[in-house]
Amino acid sequence: MRLIIGGLTTILAMLALASSTFAAANTNTLTGTVGPGYTITMNKKTVKAGTYVITIHDLASIHDFHLTGPGVDKKTSVTGTGTTKWTMKLKKGTYHFVCDPHHTIMHGVLTAT
Numbered sequence: 001m002r003l004i005i006g007g008l009t010t011i012l013a014m015l016a017l018a019s020s021t022f023a024a025a026n027t028n029t030l031t032g033t034v035g036p037g038y039t040i041t042m043n044k045k046t047v048k049a050g051t052y053v054i055t056i057h058d059l060a061s062i063h064d065f066h067l068t069g070p071g072v073d074k075k076t077s078v079t080g081t082g083t084t085k086w087t088m089k090l091k092k093g094t095y096h097f098v099c100d101p102h103h104t105i106m107h108g109v110l111t112a113t
C-alpha cells in the first residue's frame, strides 16, 4: 500500500511539473486585424498586464494598424499588407488602436488590468 501511495505521489508530482512547464512556455498572445473592409479589431477587449506577442494582420493597402498606449506607439504601414508580430509589455491602462487614414470610423480600445 505504501508503495502504491508513493508511486501515486511521484506521478502527481510529475504531472504538476509538466503543467507548470507548459504554463511557462505558454506566451500571452493577441491578434489584431485591419481590413479588408473598413474594420479594425483586436481579438480581446481586456487582458491582464504583461508581455504579449501581438500578431497583426494588415489585409488592405489603404489601412494601417496603429496601437498606442502607456509606453507603446506601433503601427504598420498604410500601403503595406501582411502579417507583423510585435512583442511588447502591456502595462495597466488603456490602449487605443486605429487606422490612421480612417481614424474617425476605424478605431477600438484594449484595456490592460
Ligand SMILES: [Cu+2]
Residues within 6 Å of the ligand: 062, 063, 064, 099, 100, 101, 102, 106
Ligand atoms: Cu483605414
